[in-house]
Amino acid sequence: MGDIRNGRSWSDMPDTSFPDYRSTSLRAPTQAPVRLDGGWDDAVALTPLWPRLADTDADLTVNGRVNGDPIGERIVVEGHLRDEASRPVSGALIEIWQANASGRYIHREEIHPAPLDPNFLGAGRCLSNADGSYRFITIKPGSYPWGNHRNAWRPAHIHFSIFGAGLAQRLVTQMYFPGDPTLPYDPIFNSTPDAAVRNRLISRFSMEETVPEWAHCYKFDITLAGAYATPFEEGHDHG
């Protein structure tokens, strides 16, 4: 492969420095990233070697169980991972973490006075399938307050860390829920200037994929950069 990458699509990304999100003030770089005219190496487009994962890693209603089921609304979160040419990205590592149904993370620095759930860890992971699909079973997270400004509440969200074919397909993001009344007030969600672009972060309720007598389904399709990086096995027709 050659040196192809030539920068991120910044119009699709949040502003790096965003004063409404206070933590950016001392942490966001002040200088623009150096744009390269090629020169990196294969790491740009190489999927790291991920370990084999257990199926239960993707079921957050099971992987933290101690003596019973976690409390809250069980949901399915599923979607497809694709590149910007709409081709499936397979073998990508997808890791999620979230608050429990009452809006509390198990992280030890979390101080929000809401109950922990002894049967809910709040973290899971899977590798995307050959068609780019992924599927988690979890509990719908609660909203929680944070100290960014007066009466600041994070909309309910699930954190996603995705690592596909190399550096170009690294993405850390958050999935939100449709109809959440706190979305207009959240500086993190609103850090992406274009409304149509940031609305890509809102999952879609799917009645078709909702499992009867069992769980609502939310669909969250993810588009990664680096179409050039999506590997195809030699001999396959990839038109």
Next chain:
Amino acid sequence: MADLPGFGSMDLDDRGGPHVFVYEDRRSVPATAGLTPSQTVGPFFAYGLTPGTYGYPHAEIHRSELAGGVQPDDPHAGGGYVPGAGTHLAVEGQVFDGADVPIHDALVEIIQADADGHHARARRNDGFTGYGRYGTGSEGPNGDTRFRFRTVKPGATGPGRAPSITFIITMRGLLNHCITRMYFPGDDHTADPVFNQVPPERRSTLVATEIGPGRVRFDIHMQGEKETVFFDL
């Protein structure tokens, strides 16, 4: 530490043998879908992404030891990898904010080639994966905030290229992750195609400092006079 049921095994995927991949030229592939925007990793990723380095009781699938050679007296030993070929290397450093305060909740990932300059493309007997993760502040509020990787010094990945380790940094307060590259002191960087594209006055931010035999320090400054060069990748 209790192992939670079902939370992962450490088996590396053997991937069923070597695959040959073809990478297409981006310019021949029209974009048909808008990208999913980035969002901050937030303050609470530790139990999900780096549970081991923060002491959370979950099976960890990423380690900070990329190859063997962990020193017997190293308190962070226990990677379980057999020693790989090459010169053993310890990389440590801190991530500083704009007030020069070390950051205790940064996610640091590294990617590197092996001692021969090859990226890992399939499971290897020496356990080398070329990828590592560390959460700073892993020793708690009273500990220090250094990240520490145990690895081997990478070889050059091509003619003219100087050996380097790629760093991906993300944390609360970063809405987009940052990518940088660590070079080694004493190497010849004059022909390196990435190093050469950095403004000369900022190049020193990319070169580690030797702090002992087989040990280098690479501090990352998010802001200020020593602001680290990040790349648009």
